[in-house]
Amino acid sequence: MSTRQDLSTGSKWEPIIGYCRAVKIGNSIFVSGTTGTDPATGQVAKGDVYAQAKQALANITAALAKLGATHNDIVRTRIYLVDVKRDWEQASKAHGELFTTSRPATSLVGVAALIDDDMLVEIEADVVLSA
Structure with missing residues (x-):
């Protein structure tokens, strides 16, 4: 049986919403919707979707x-954009x-809004680690 490992970032939203940044079970990792919030400042690059996506x-x-993975292990992303x-x-x-070099399957979706009006993009990722 695979052990579950939850990764928390300490975000103020995690306990309010009831989620964690990522969950690893076996060779799979699921990353929650992630915004362009700078962990050092708690701010997003207002009005700059490129900087927020980066x-x-x-x-x-x-x-x-x-969790022992890299971006090359990502097999799927979902990009949510306000506009x-x-x-x-x-x-x-x-x-x-x-x-x-390692391109994931990807969806690009328009949404009505994100949790903060300054947030323009949110990205999710699914990972499968090689054996």
Whole structure:
């Protein structure tokens, strides 16, 4: 039987909503929707979807490192954008810069809003670790 490992970042939202940044079970890791919040400042790059997407991916990569994985182990991402028509190219650029050789299956979805009006993008990731 696989052991479950929960990774918390200490975000103020985790206990309120009842989630953790990532869950590892066996060779699978599931990363919660991650925004471009800078962990050092608690702020997002207001109005800059590219910078927010880069930070969200950096936050995901940092979480994976704590669970023994890298971005190359990601098999699926989901990118949620508040204004998909305006921002898809900049968010996609940030995504494409990270995934140059190991490209995950990806969805790009427009949403009505995120939890904070300054947040423009949220990204989820699924990982399968090689045996």
